[in-house]
Amino acid sequence: MRKEVILNTVGLRAGYGGKPVLQGLEIEVREGEIVAVIGRNGVGKSTLMKSLIGLVPPMDGSIVFRGEAIEALPAFRRARLGIGYVPQGRDVFPRLSVGENIAVGAAIKGGLTDAGKQQIIETFPILGERWSQPAGTMSGGQQQQLAIGRVLIADPDLILLDEPSEGIQPNIVQDIARDMVALNRKTGVTIILVEQNLDMIRAMAQRCYVMEKGRIVADLDRSALDDEAEMRRHLAV
Known part of the structure; x- marks a missing residue:
């Protein structure tokens, strides 16, 4: 049985200074999943995370958490609803x-x-x-x-992890990945992971969204994560 959708976005547009970075972006994440969001630098991955937690207000579209539209809520209200953000x-x-x-x-x-x-x-x-x-x-x-x-x-019910491997020694990256997977299995917490480190993505993610120019262009299953050439193409700077 497929679990319930915990978070989804519909036509999400958001950015800075009136200029949209996210261009009608749509994702759907179910309870208990670990989902990675990957793509080249500058495609809008961190903007997506900031939009989900409420640090970047949407220009259009919706963010739905546990069936409730939350795009108008400030960040502290979203945190109280059960969304945690690691910037x-x-x-x-x-x-x-x-x-x-x-x-x-x-x-x-x-x-x-x-x-x-x-x-x-x-x-x-x-x-x-x-x-x-x-x-x-x-x-x-x-x-x-x-x-x-x-x-x-x-x-939290949902954790947003933005580039957790940045500036960290490889052995510590492995430890963090292992700890987060163990936590997911023990508690069922849902995790959305923005990451460039291929080893960490493979260690944690069950599937993966690929972003280009503020849109989702692919939804890769677990087997696709083991295709090194495909993954490096999506992660190329």
């Missing part, structure tokens, strides 16, 4: 400690609890070791785990 570049609060960063994410669901803290530490043990350390003194990979943990603490 490109991580954007942790560098002067706050790891624990304080996690507490910021927990505020969406009423505050940090001991059980919530334990769940995050079990997923990313390094965060427990560095709990009182300022986030800005951590490595890029550790900050990425913190950025994901800050989202996970609010127990």
Whole structure:
């Protein structure tokens, strides 16, 4: 039995300064899926993620989450509905400690609890070791785990991951991919992944949308992800 659609867009147009980047974009993601969005640089992948969370307002079209049109809602309302966003570049609060960063994410669901803290530490043990350390003194990979943990603490139904491998050592990329797949299998959380790292895409994604010039031009199944020539053609800068 196919699961219910958790998020879809219809004719989504969005951009900056009155100029659309997304050109009537349409996607459909079902509960529990891990779906990658790939394409060359500048095709609108990050604009899509920012539109889904509410940082870039739509010019036209709709965004539907669990059957409710959300395109008019601000980002904090979407977060409260169950959408978590891990931005490109991580954007942790560098002067706050790891624990304080996690507490910021927990505020969406009423505050940090001991059980919530334990769940995050079990997923990313390094965060427990560095709990009182300022986030800005951590490595890029550790900050990425913190950025994901800050989202996970609010127990989202959908996680938007924007370029999680950027600036991170390959072994840490592999760890993050493994942890996210394990979380998906354990909790059923849905994940939309924007990524250029082919190894991470293959490690995580169950299928893949290909973007060109602000539109979806292909929907690749799992078997297509193993066609290296095809994937590199779509990912070429």
